[in-house]
Amino acid sequence: IFFLFSLLFFSKPLDFKMSRQVIGMMEGAYFLPQSEIIGWLNSFYGFQITKVEEACTGAIYCQVIDSLFPGKVPLHKVNFDARFDYEWVANYKVLQTSFDQLQIQKSIDCQALMKGKRMDNLEFLQWLKRYFDLNHKPEEEYDAVAIREEARAQFYKNKKIKPPPQRGSGGNVSRKPMAKTSPSTKTSSPKTTTTSSPKTTTTSSSPSGSKPSSRRPPPTRPTDKENKTKTNISPSTNNPKLEEEIKTLKGEVTELSSTLQSMEKERDFYYAKLREIELLCQNTEMSAFVRSVEDIMYAE
Structure with missing residues (x-):
């Protein structure tokens, strides 16, 4: 009997990965604040998100699983610049296939996550953070930014299209700041007009004791031609x-x-x-x- 018991017990090796993914709803993982999860994603993976709702595209979830099982997730099929629903569906298909192949016992409510609501994405990220803490191996180096850029280039190479510009923080396209006009250009135009106006001739003829007046000339009324052009520009309602x-x-x-x-x-x-x-x-x-x-x- 002991021999049969030992044969049944030791014939199949224990699956430690299965024991590391049992996460209850009342664990401390589901009480993590949003700021801590965002800090973890930005510091470890090099993302630049400000809200958990930005993970609704599914690309972030795919790279988190890839960091735990390098090479098991086909990141070259993940669209990190996805903006539309049909692109998100393709990302979640990669995520679901990876969960099935890795035997991760977690159901993914793709429809709820793709709606971009805070609580759905926060709960899934809380579970994912706990799963990361249980299965992450610190001795294995993982350059998330380099791997993501390589996968992004391979994705657009397979699609045979030109990649869009890189995004800045918060998922928005980074733009160059507008050039500010220097104060010298602003003040140069009124100076030239005041010197050429007839007011300067009147001040030169004033007596030496009186100060030159700093008042501006009264605004001139628009002429009949200007009124006609304004009335022509305005849309006719009749x-x-x-x-x-x-x-x-x-x-x-x-x-x-x-x-x-x-x-x-x-x-x-x-x-x-x-x-x-x-x-x-x-x-x-x-x-x-x-x-x-x-x-x-x-x-x-």
Whole structure:
């Protein structure tokens, strides 16, 4: 009996990774503040985010998992500059596939995370931080910025498109500051006008004891030509043709907005159905039928 017990117990090695991912809801990880998580992401991974909602694209989650399992996450398929929903879906597909291959027992609510709400992304980041603390190996060096730049270049090379400009802090495109005008250029124009005005001739003819007056000349009234040009520039409200065009354009805008709303509802509906099919395939035994369904779903 002892021999059979030892054979059953020691025949399969213990999976330490599985024991390191059991994280309860009442652990201290879910009480971490937002500032601590943002500081961890910015200091360790070189991100420049200011809110946890900026992680809704899924790219940050992919690199955190890649830092724990280097080379297991295909970062060259992750779009770090994603701005639209369909680009985020591709990032979450990479994340979900990596979770399945690494046997990470954590469900990912992609729809809730992609909505960009604070609590959903904060809870997932709190879990991810705890998972990082349990599985991170400090002796392994991980240059997050260099790996991210290499993956970004490979992503655009595979897509055969030119990469957009680098983003600054907070996910916004960095811009150069506008050149300020020097005070000398501002003050030079009124000086030249005052010297050439007839006021200087009157001050020169004043007696030596009197001080030159510093008053400005009164503003001149606009001429009839200026009034005519102003009235011509202002839009005419009595033009029935323009009013008719405005009405038709407003109608087209409302029609397009309603069409867009219906398309978004339809997209969310079919995405939820595909997500249910994906979970069903993951929870059923692998067969030729399930493999063919997954090939259709994951085909690019």
